[in-house]
Amino acid sequence: MSQITVRVDGVTYTDEVEPRTLLVHYLREQLGKVGTVVGCDTSNCGACTVHLDGAAVKSCTVLAVQADGSEVTTIEGLAAEDGTLHPVQKAFHEMHGLQCGFCTPGMIMASVDLLKENPHPSESEIREGIEGNLCRCTGYQNIVRAVRQAAGEMSAPETTGAQA
Amino acid sequence: MIPAAFAYARPTTVEEALQAIADGGEDVKVMAGGQSLIPVMRLRMAAPETVVDLVSVSEMRGVRDDGDALVVGAMTTHHDVLVDPLIAEHAPLLVQATETVADRQVRARGTFGGALAHADPAGDLAAVALALDAEMVIAGSGGRRTVPAADFFVDYLTTCLEEGELLVEVRIPKLRGEWGVRYEKFNRVAQAWSIVAVAAAVRRENGHIAEARIGLTNMGSTPLRAQATEAALAGADASAAAIAAAAERAAEGTSPTSDLNAQADYREHLARVLTRRAVSAAAGL
Numbered sequence: 001m002s003q004i005t006v007r008v009d010g011v012t013y014t015d016e017v018e019p020r021t022l023l024v025h026y027l028r029e030q031l032g033k034v035g036t037v038v039g040c041d042t043s044n045c046g047a048c049t050v051h052l053d054g055a056a057v058k059s060c061t062v063l064a065v066q067a068d069g070s071e072v073t074t075i076e077g078l079a080a081e082d083g084t085l086h087p088v089q090k091a092f093h094e095m096h097g098l099q100c101g102f103c104t105p106g107m108i109m110a111s112v113d114l115l116k117e118n119p120h121p122s123e124s125e126i127r128e129g130i131e132g133n134l135c136r137c138t139g140y141q142n143i144v145r146a147v148r149q150a151a152g153e154m155s156a157p158e159t160t161g162a163q164a
Numbered sequence: 165m166i167p168a169a170f171a172y173a174r175p176t177t178v179e180e181a182l183q184a185i186a187d188g189g190e191d192v193k194v195m196a197g198g199q200s201l202i203p204v205m206r207l208r209m210a211a212p213e214t215v216v217d218l219v220s221v222s223e224m225r226g227v228r229d230d231g232d233a234l235v236v237g238a239m240t241t242h243h244d245v246l247v248d249p250l251i252a253e254h255a256p257l258l259v260q261a262t263e264t265v266a267d268r269q270v271r272a273r274g275t276f277g278g279a280l281a282h283a284d285p286a287g288d289l290a291a292v293a294l295a296l297d298a299e300m301v302i303a304g305s306g307g308r309r310t311v312p313a314a315d316f317f318v319d320y321l322t323t324c325l326e327e328g329e330l331l332v333e334v335r336i337p338k339l340r341g342e343w344g345v346r347y348e349k350f351n352r353v354a355q356a357w358s359i360v361a362v363a364a365a366v367r368r369e370n371g372h373i374a375e376a377r378i379g380l381t382n383m384g385s386t387p388l389r390a391q392a393t394e395a396a397l398a399g400a401d402a403s404a405a406a407i408a409a410a411a412e413r414a415a416e417g418t419s420p421t422s423d424l425n426a427q428a429d430y431r432e433h434l435a436r437v438l439t440r441r442a443v444s445a446a447a448g449l
């Protein structure tokens with residue numbers, strides 16, 4: 001067993017893990033963060049995508065021991081503390097970017113990562129940016145629309161707030 | 165879905181890594197980005213006794229200018245290759261090929277050195293290393309040695325790395341003169357490996373092609389150079405007709421496999437077509 005200390009969705013955990021434990025299994029089974037799901041055996045589907053030190057990774061293809069000393073954000077840590085959805089979450093909801101919802105946590109985490117690097121992606125840049133995420137329901141059309149809407153909302157000037 | 169149990173070491177220097185490999189028992193695997201190794205371990209196609217994780221060996225990461233060559237640390241991730249200004253300036257062919265590798269999540273972890281050491285014939289970066297006459301710097305218990313890319317790739321998933329050795333860095337000679345480059349990859353779905361791909365670098369001089377270097381992905385058990393096409397292009401007109409004629413010879417000397425994605429003769433066809441496209445683009449046509 002190895003001891004790791006990881007900050008996940010803003011909370012620091014110190015745990016014993018086997019070196020072979022995959023990050024996704026640590027998140028789901030030791031921390032109960034079941035929002036992150038496993039959809040394949042081949043590192044293809046992207047359903048397990050989380051942010052590791054700010055970059056989207058497939059948590060089925062990272063060992064939990066490798067996250068020692070790192071910061072992990074899962075889909076469960078994306079909304080504000082008062083429950084206000086992240087603009088990408090909100091856009092997936094409003095634009096019907098999901099049907100069964102299985103791919104959605106990974107799609108959203110990959111999209112947030114894409115928008116951080118490229119705040120104004122074209123449609124083809126969105127499609128390439130989420131090429132590591134497979135959806136078996138939607139045909140991607142509404143997912144791409146959702147990411148576009150979120151990009152617009154995230155780059156729009158603040159309409160509320162203290163500074164007028 | 166869960167790898168077999170293994171002991172885990174996370175050295176922080178090349179020296180420590182070599183020691184950890186030596187101490188690791190019979191079956192030791194080094195792990196770079198883990199993007200090929202972890203899937204293989206999950207499927208229990210590999211079940212090493214010890215995994216030596218290179219992720220914290222910072223001296224193996226990053227890109228530096230060494231005069232005539234760029235030196236790219238083996239642990240430099242695909243993502244870091246894509247945003248590196250030195251690589252953009254001196255090795256744009258590597259940028260083009262790396263853009264086609266996998267997807268953004270895999271590129272965030274997977275490394276240049278790991279992809280080369282893995283030596284999958286469908287991998288995109290080996291043909292680029294070969295076309296650019298890169299040299300592999302290898303560390304072992306007896307010191308360091310440098311091996312040209314042409315001697316590094318030995319067979320399917322096999323390099324000249326001996327047990328206990330590490331690929332530390334890759335020297336990529338800078339292209340001097342008026343070079344154009346293009347990586348042409350043919351695959352059918354998102355994040356897929358190449359069915360065939362062609363890496364071309366072309367130096368033009370007074371309306372002629374002075375020199376062409378062409379690396380082929382997935383046209384045999386190792387990456388290959390399209391030698392007959394290279395020879396036909398040396399000194400040729402930079403014209404569509406001359407390039408098309410030379411590209412007809414792109415599959416000479418290759419031995420592609422037949423698999424679920426393509427039959428061997430179709431791969432030969434692709435090599436000719438993609439070579440014509442890549443060389444034309446690299447020559448500015």
Ligand SMILES: Cc1cc2nc3c(=O)[nH]c(=O)nc-3n(C[C@H](O)[C@H](O)[C@H](O)COP(=O)(O)OP(=O)(O)OC[C@H]3O[C@@H](n4cnc5c(N)ncnc54)[C@H](O)[C@@H]3O)c2cc1C
Binds near residue numbers: 274
């Ligand atoms: C979904 C998916 C799609 C992909 N698509 C593509 C693609 O289109 N094109 C492509 O080229 N690649 C593709 N890849 C592979 C990707 O490029 C990997 O990053 C790469 O093959 C392995 O790099 P790594 O750093 O993850 O190495 P690892 O998986 O850590 O290691 C791979 C092998 O190399 C050995 N090794 C690693 N580093 C060293 C070193 N420094 N010295 C000695 N031995 C070493 C390891 O022991 C292991 O055997 C894909 C991978 C996935 C999961």
Ligand code: FES
Binds near residue numbers: 042044045058060061
């Ligand atoms: S579970 Fe499919 S990529 Fe991780």
Ligand code: FES
Binds near residue numbers: 098102134136137138
């Ligand atoms: S909504 Fe069902 S897999 Fe995407």
